[in-house]
Amino acid sequence: MIERIGQIRAEAEAAICAAGTTAGLEELRVRYLGRKAELPNLLRGVAELDPQERGAVGRAANETRQALETLITDRGAQLELGELRERLAGDRVDVTLPATPPAPVGRLHLLTATRREIEDVFCGLGFTVVEGPEVEFVHYNFDALNHDPAHPARARTDTFYVEAPADPHGGEVLLRTHTSPMQIRAMEQQPPPIAIIVPGRVYRRDSDATHTPQFHQIEGLAVGEDVTLADLKGTLLAFAKAIFGDEREIRLRPHFFPFTEPSVEADVSCFMCADADAHAPRCPLCKGTGWLEILGSGMVDPNVLGAVREHGYDPERHQGFAFGLGVERIAMLKHAVPDLRLFYDNDLRFLRQFG
Ligand code: PHE
Numbered sequence: 001m002i003e004r005i006g007q008i009r010a011e012a013e014a015a016i017c018a019a020g021t022t023a024g025l026e027e028l029r030v031r032y033l034g035r036k037a038e039l040p041n042l043l044r045g046v047a048e049l050d051p052q053e054r055g056a057v058g059r060a061a062n063e064t065r066q067a068l069e070t071l072i073t074d075r076g077a078q079l080e081l082g083e084l085r086e087r088l089a090g091d092r093v094d095v096t097l098p099a100t101p102p103a104p105v106g107r108l109h110l111l112t113a114t115r116r117e118i119e120d121v122f123c124g125l126g127f128t129v130v131e132g133p134e135v136e137f138v139h140y141n142f143d144a145l146n147h148d149p150a151h152p153a154r155a156r157t158d159t160f161y162v163e164a165p166a167d168p169h170g171g172e173v174l175l176r177t178h179t180s181p182m183q184i185r186a187m188e189q190q191p192p193p194i195a196i197i198v199p200g201r202v203y204r205r206d207s208d209a210t211h212t213p214q215f216h217q218i219e220g221l222a223v224g225e226d227v228t229l230a231d232l233k234g235t236l237l238a239f240a241k242a243i244f245g246d247e248r249e250i251r252l253r254p255h256f257f258p259f260t261e262p263s264v265e266a267d268v269s270c271f272m273c274a275d276a277d278a279h280a281p282r283c284p285l286c287k288g289t290g291w292l293e294i295l296g297s298g299m300v301d302p303n304v305l306g307a308v309r310e311h312g313y314d315p316e317r318h319q320g321f322a323f324g325l326g327v328e329r330i331a332m333l334k335h336a337v338p339d340l341r342l343f344y345d346n347d348l349r350f351l352r353q354f355g
Contacts, residue, residue, distance in 0.1 A: 001042070001049075001057050008032070008039055009064045016071050022079045029072050039065055107355035111216060111343055114331040115199050118218055121242040122197045125235060127220065130196050132182035134203070135162060138171035140181035144307040145259040153177055160203050160213075175203035178324055179219035180259060183300075184308060186221065191312035193224035194320075199327070209339050216327035221300070223313065223320030229262075229299055232321035236297065240268040243330065247274060251291060260298025260322055267291035272336075285336065292333055297323030 012032040019025040031037060039061060046058045108116070119129055142154055153159060164173035182198040190196075198219035207213055222231065233252060240248045248271060252264040270286035286292055300322050302315035309315070328340055335354065337343070342350050 001053065002060050005039070005042065005057070005060045005064055009067065012068050013071060016068070016075050019075060019079065022076060022083060025072060025076055025079060032068055033065065033072075039068075107351075109343075109351065110331050110335065110337075110354040111327055113355050114334070115216065115218065115327050117243065118239075118325075118327070118330065119197065119199060121239055122218075122220065124242075125195075125238060127195045127197045127222070130182065130186055130198055131200055132176075132179070132185050132198060134176055134201050135164065135173060136176040136181050137167045137169055137173060139167065139169035140184050141174055141176050141178070143169070143171065144184045144304070145180055146301050146303040146307075147258045151258065158205055160205060176200075177204055178202050179217040180322070180324060182219055183221045183259070183304065183322055187223070187305075187308040187313055188311050192318050192320075193222075193227075195222040196220070209341065212328075212340055212344060215340075218325050218327060220297075220323040220325075221320065222322075223300060223305070223318055225317060225319070227320040229321065232264075232297060232299070232323070235321075236266050236295070236323065240266075240294065244268055244271050244334065247271070252297075255296060255298070257296055257298055259301050259304050261301045263296070263298035265293055266295050266297055266323070268294050285333070294330065294333070295323050295325035297321060 012028070015028050015032075016025065019028055032039060034040070043058070043061045043065065046054055046061065049057055123129065138154075142151065147154065159177050160175040162173050162175065167173055179198045179200050179202060182196075182200075186196050186198070187194060196219075198217075198221075200217065200219075201214055202217050203214050204211070205213060220235075222235070233250070236252075237248075237250050240250050247269075249269040251267050251269075253267065255263045255265040257263040268291070270283055270290050270292055272285040273283035273290065282288065283290075298321065300320045305313040305315040305318055328343060331337060331343070332340065
């Protein structure tokens with residue numbers, strides 16, 4: 001019996017020392033010390049042995065079990081350390097490797113892209129970009145812009161008025177209905193000559209497929225001593241070509257705005273049926289007219305210059321042009337967007353088509 005214990009010990013010690021992995025070592029622990037293993041069985045049977053044999057066999061088996069347990073623990077610690085080192089070496093980050101491609105970060109909203117494109121065109125023509133408040137005094141939105149006191153846009157059914165601290169000009173406060181108030185504010189801040197564009201949000205009490213209560217405009221203003229209607233037409237033509245293509249023409253139609261005289265609406269020749277003769281009658285974009293309305297404009301009314309007379313603008317000496325365009329309208333025409341509300345639904349299937 002003692003001899004058998006010695007054999008088991010020698011065999012187990014050799015196997016434990018040779019174990020290459022912690023998993024392999026665990027198998028050996030089960031094989032030599034587990035519930036069904038020979039040595040523990042032997043120990044359990046000690047009680048039935050001869051009293052003379054009992055002491056020696058029990059001691060030998062116990063010693064062997066303890067020795068094997070210690071050996072397994074020590075070998076286990078060694079193997080674990082080795083395996084940890086291997087894992088660390090394998091996981092080491094090589095910071096010189098190219099980074100994993102970043103997740104797509106999205107794109108500009110079509111309105112932002114269109115605004116920037118338009119800004120680029122006018123900056124190239126010498127205009128600078130300025131911005132103004134969306135909550136505005138009636139003075140800047142209507143009065144200084146030569147609106148008749150009975151002008152319909154002043155009505156509460158058309159325009160959002162807000163409760164706000166008293167206006168130093170003695171009037172009410174509203175959400176600006178157009179970017180034109182910045183004509184006055186900019187001229188108050190900068191003597192002539194001036195050439196600015198004003199991108200920004202505007203608000204009107206309107207809501208259907210072609211109107212949202214909030215939309216975007218870009219105002220333009222150029223005033224000097226010899227700025228003429230021809231300059232307006234040349235500027236708008238350059239704009240139309242840059243946005244809608246080099247082949248485009250523009251035409252001006254008489255119109256009315258309180259703050260320009262004369263006032264004109266500008267149309268750009270339809271780019272969808274450029275070979276007009278053949279396709280114009282059926283063109284879905286221009287409805288067969290060959291022309292698309294793009295903006296309102298005109299020569300700055302002397303009364304508007306009079307409102308900023310004390311800031312260096314003399315209606316007798318200075319003259320210039322102004323225009324106002326809808327960013328949504330330009331984007332809809334250029335990209336054939338059928339419904340204005342698509343811009344604000346934030347449906348990714350729509351937004352992903354652009355940019
Ligand atoms: N403010 C006008 C509008 O919103 C557009 C415009 C601007 C017309 C400048 C003439 C000159 O309809």
